[in-house]
Amino acid sequence: MIQTPCRQCRLRTLPLFLPHTAEEIALVQSLKRDELHLPGGHTLIDEGQTDAPLYTLLSGWAFRFKTLRDGRRQILNFLLAGDFIGVQQKMGDAAAHGVVTLTDSVFCVFQRDSLWQLHRQQPAMGFNITWLTAHEESLVDDTLLSVGRRTAEERVASLLIMLFKRAAALQADGGAQGVPFPLTQQHIADGLGLSLVHTNKTLRKLERRGLHRIEGGRLYLGDLQRLERLADLYGDGRQQPRPLI
Amino acid sequence: MIQTPCRQCRLRTLPLFLPHTAEEIALVQSLKRDELHLPGGHTLIDEGQTDAPLYTLLSGWAFRFKTLRDGRRQILNFLLAGDFIGVQQKMGDAAAHGVVTLTDSVFCVFQRDSLWQLHRQQPAMGFNITWLTAHEESLVDDTLLSVGRRTAEERVASLLIMLFKRAAALQADGGAQGVPFPLTQQHIADGLGLSLVHTNKTLRKLERRGLHRIEGGRLYLGDLQRLERLADLYGDGRQQPRPLI
DNA sequence: CGACGTGTTGATCTCTCTCAATTAGAGTGG
DNA sequence: CCACTCTAATTGAGAGAGATCAACACGTCG
Numbered sequence: 001m002i003q004t005p006c007r008q009c010r011l012r013t014l015p016l017f018l019p020h021t022a023e024e025i026a027l028v029q030s031l032k033r034d035e036l037h038l039p040g041g042h043t044l045i046d047e048g049q050t051d052a053p054l055y056t057l058l059s060g061w062a063f064r065f066k067t068l069r070d071g072r073r074q075i076l077n078f079l080l081a082g083d084f085i086g087v088q089q090k091m092g093d094a095a096a097h098g099v100v101t102l103t104d105s106v107f108c109v110f111q112r113d114s115l116w117q118l119h120r121q122q123p124a125m126g127f128n129i130t131w132l133t134a135h136e137e138s139l140v141d142d143t144l145l146s147v148g149r150r151t152a153e154e155r156v157a158s159l160l161i162m163l164f165k166r167a168a169a170l171q172a173d174g175g176a177q178g179v180p181f182p183l184t185q186q187h188i189a190d191g192l193g194l195s196l197v198h199t200n201k202t203l204r205k206l207e208r209r210g211l212h213r214i215e216g217g218r219l220y221l222g223d224l225q226r227l228e229r230l231a232d233l234y235g236d237g238r239q240q241p242r243p244l245i
Numbered sequence: 246m247i248q249t250p251c252r253q254c255r256l257r258t259l260p261l262f263l264p265h266t267a268e269e270i271a272l273v274q275s276l277k278r279d280e281l282h283l284p285g286g287h288t289l290i291d292e293g294q295t296d297a298p299l300y301t302l303l304s305g306w307a308f309r310f311k312t313l314r315d316g317r318r319q320i321l322n323f324l325l326a327g328d329f330i331g332v333q334q335k336m337g338d339a340a341a342h343g344v345v346t347l348t349d350s351v352f353c354v355f356q357r358d359s360l361w362q363l364h365r366q367q368p369a370m371g372f373n374i375t376w377l378t379a380h381e382e383s384l385v386d387d388t389l390l391s392v393g394r395r396t397a398e399e400r401v402a403s404l405l406i407m408l409f410k411r412a413a414a415l416q417a418d419g420g421a422q423g424v425p426f427p428l429t430q431q432h433i434a435d436g437l438g439l440s441l442v443h444t445n446k447t448l449r450k451l452e453r454r455g456l457h458r459i460e461g462g463r464l465y466l467g468d469l470q471r472l473e474r475l476a477d478l479y480g481d482g483r484q485q486p487r488p489l490i
Numbered sequence: 491c492g493a494c495g496t497g498t499t500g501a502t503c504t505c506t507c508t509c510a511a512t513t514a515g516a517g518t519g520g
Numbered sequence: 521c522c523a524c525t526c527t528a529a530t531t532g533a534g535a536g537a538g539a540t541c542a543a544c545a546c547g548t549c550g
Binding site: 200 | 528
């Protein structure tokens with residue numbers, strides 16, 4: 001088990017993340033219990049699990065989801081490097097959603113009371129976590145708007161744009177050569193409240209219009225402007241810097 | 246303008262809210278800038294507004310929403326007494342959603358850096374706010390599951406149950422005599438991603454089956470068990486105590 | 491009393507779902 | 521090296537849940 005020291009965390013070098021003091025980093029390091037490597041397609045947290053710790057996604061892709069008894073599944077959002085997992089459940093609560101990996105992933109595992117320790121010992125980090133949590137909610141808000149009020153074409157377009165931008169922000173080249181795209185069409189469907197078949201047809205339609213291309217596990221956007229117009233997405237100054245822990 | 250002292254806040258007496266120390270309450274009081282009284286149907290925050298302060302809903306009902314350019318509207322969630330408003334936008338950000346009242350409402354207005362002051366001076370409250378924010382996200386998660394994967398009947402049933410439970414928790418009688426229900430069918434439709442007409446037909450269908458009744462601005466549930474089964478809602482230990490600030 | 495907001499209902503229409511079948515690629519074992 | 525199996529993508533056809541269009545009822549209010 002290779003332990004990455006927080007001080008040398010690859011994520012810290014990205015412009016996306018806030019700088020932190022040595023004390024802050026040392027605190028985070030002291031709370032880190034383990035590093036968990038999972039292959040793609042594996043369960044990190046089961047729906048209803050009661051004892052899930054706090055995680056951070058160090059590398060890879062994953063997603064949060066909920067299901068109905070008969071198996072209908074809704075993906076709540078996709079998780080990329082730097083995202084938090086498990087802030088929701090207070091100690092003792094059942095997880096209200098499951099988490100599954102899309103790719104080989106590495107998670108930092110934190111002890112259960114980390115959230116409290118962080119707040120208590122470094123209020124500035126606590127404040128950032130509140131804000132991060134609120135920001136994650138706003139991602140779900142966006143999806144809810146899509147699923148509730150956009151047509152299939154609009155939904156697919158906006159999802160592609162969102163994922164592209166998030167993934168591009170984690171790359172040095174900013175997505176010039178496309179971004180990794182490990183989702184199957186079933187994941188897209190479950191993320192947008194669509195059926196698999198209709199998702200496929202919609203995707204093909206957009207592709208034939210030259211709006212995007214998915215190939216070899218990578219996503220390339222053809223005409224961002226046209227996609228954004230289709231999705232009714234505002235030019236979008238939303239892409240905020242997200243502090244790491 | 247009547248200023249309710251936080252120490253005597255009506256909400257504090259409800260079992261729903263956590264106890265707080267005198268220092269905590271004093272701090273909150275010191276950060277409170279104003280009290281805002283709005284009639285029903287009024288805008289508290291415009292979509293895209295950049296300078297919204299932090300609010301707390303002291304009494305009344307409101308909702309958060311987003312719209313597309315052509316006017317399609319999605320209600321993200323309904324706000325009841327005790328809810329926070331505006332944690333999302335960091336200072337300087339544009340509000341990602343609008344907020345409008347459903348009934349005459351009273352808001353506590355807090356200065357912009359309150360969130361930070363709370364974290365800095367009372368980390369325990371900061372921690373609670375993080376958790377509250379995460380909890381609010383889980384409400385949106387629930388709605389997303391509904392809108393993405395439930396049929397119209399299931400959606401309506403689950404919304405009625407959710408609102409009933411939330412409203413009942415704010416009442417002394419726990420909803421035995423029904424709960425206030427200030428939504429129009431258009432609000433329900435916009436909260437569930439349905440059309441107005443179909444919402445009406447679905448509502449009538451459930452009503453004819455004796456599952457609920459809306460009358461004189463109050464909601465009465467006929468058969469909670471049957472409604473929950475219809476909505477595919479789990480018995481639900483979810484109703485957590487929510488700390489007030 | 492007319493205008494307006496809200497609720498109700500019937501009649502289409504259509505977007506999306508479901509069912510079914512086919513193709514392609516990756517992996518496995520003989 | 522080749523059947524065999526599995527998963528993912530693709531496409532057509534028919535069905536259906538929910539949208540849209542249109543009318544009307546009812547209460548409130550200026």
